[in-house]
Amino acid sequence: MERKNKVAATILRVFLGITFLMHGLSKFQGGIENTVGFFxxxxxPGFTAYMVALIELIGGIAVVLGLGTRVISILFVIILAVAIVKVKLAAGFLGNGQMAGYELDLALMAISIYLAITKRSLLALDNVLFRSKKAE
Structure with a gap:
């Protein structure tokens, strides 16, 4: 993979991780019971609110660090797909004036899919922990 592609993947990885970290954090700060009720x-099931919040929080940190990015990105895709279908689809792509649309969810999903299929980004712990024998 070319260096400029690794830089781009790194920027996307850090952005995605921070975004999910903040969403997970807000679920706990806003009172996870509220999120359970919404779910x-x-x-x-109410327990899925805890699962989603923990995946967003811990997964967001891990993705920023470049640890388990592929697996966590796939979990993010699942979370986003459910959010679009269960919550955002009725509001439309751009929203309906009462709630946001699903354009951001689709963008985050596209980034997640890209990171799930991309081999490497820079400054990722996966590069240290899972070094390949042949250079890429």
């Missing part, structure tokens, strides 16, 4: 109002 239940959507017909989802």
């Amino acid at each position: 239940e109002s959507l017909g989802l």
